[in-house]
Amino acid sequence: MARILIVEDDLNTLSGLIEIIRDEGYEATGVKSGKKALRLLEQEQFDLMLTDLRMPGMDGLELYQKSLPHHPEMKTIMMTAYSSVKDAVDAMKKGVYEYLTKPLNLDELFLTIKKAVQEKQIIEENVELREQIKRSYRFENIIGTSKGIQEIFRKIEKVARSQSTVLIRGESGVGKELVARAIHYNSARANKTLVEISCSSLPETLLESELFGYDKGAFTGAVRNKKGRFEIAEDGTIFLDEIGDISEGVQTKLLRVLQEKEITHLGGTESVPVNVRVVAATNRNLEKALKEGNFREDLYFRLNVIPILIPPLRERKDDIPLLLDHFVKKFCQENNRQLMKISEETLALCMDYDWPGNVRELENAVENAIVLGEGDVILPEFLPLTVYSDFNMDMHKNLFSESRDESFRKKMEYAERMIIKDSIEKAEGNKSAAAKNLKISLRTMRYKIKKYRL
8 A cells, every 4th residue: 555645734625635545545644734744754654745836834846855865766746726837847857756736636636646656666666676686696696615616706706896898608508697697786787787688599680780779771670760789788788698609790890899889770870889898608619710710809809808617517516416405495485395305316316417408407407306296305206307317227237236335225125116117107007907917915016106206
């Protein structure tokens, strides 16, 4: 329920406004002078102030200006007689949301209040969302304690304070976009826009128009001027993902942006200055592309001012238990599930697997286990087949080996579990048939199914 402060020196008008505004579902408080309103504003928060412009002592404009330092987010609507409309217009130039003439049109009043309250709520939601994003992309939220990740933390902390161009290197799925966001949201540009674009997902002509914008008539279908991503990111950061995939033509134009700090629209002739920090990322071997003539050397050195190399997950396996814990909590919460535990076998599997898809593949595997798994323990078979099939192959190879890592009892239990599972699959899920084929009782079969969570 929005809170509205009404300031009106005429008591009949004041009481009438309080009554009708409360009838509309708002919480209304009324005072008859600017001084009383200021005292109340020192103690309480309001979403909107509805005030008369002409009042004895302190008028509405003075009240508005004195309330601003403590309540900059509060909307103010001025009420004025026809004779002082010019004063009301002047007040709007100073930031007053709207003015209404007396006698008030109630439909206009309620519509204006509704719009003002909604705008304030949208602004507050955007501020909260931005704060949530900042918290989500603090560099501390890049999970890991390995030497490689700790070095990245230190680099992000230093790089974020600068204005330098950054080139993030690493295989697909290592989290290059997380590092880019952490750099932006820990920088002086954090309150400005972060624009992200995947250079590999767009054909050359479309990528050019997206990055640099175009003027009306630049090509068929260009019916109006359009700003490019560099202009949208003004005073903020632009993240160019998969920079190694851009064409020679786009490379040339991007080099000019980095050198001259200006762009030219497609179909345009005038230069547009831009103040944007560039963070780029690639999984390509740019040095090889240089030798093959597929990437400009001058652009390479302009981009590679501060390189950050993110190691693949197989080279920082010490981080896997932390990542597992993080993703289990995340997806249990998202799916309204009780927090699940990771079995020793599942942890061992995750530590042994090479994760060619890196952190992204691990995250997807945990989500798969949370959504499709049963009970409160994540077992190996809850993981995707790409991961679990490797586990099965390794277990079959080592089942009867002389390895001291597995006890005889564990090997026997695993063998029994696989035999029962295979029997149930061959019987197409018919437990009675599976028990009969194995020459065991249905009661024993049910016990084994429960024991092995089949």
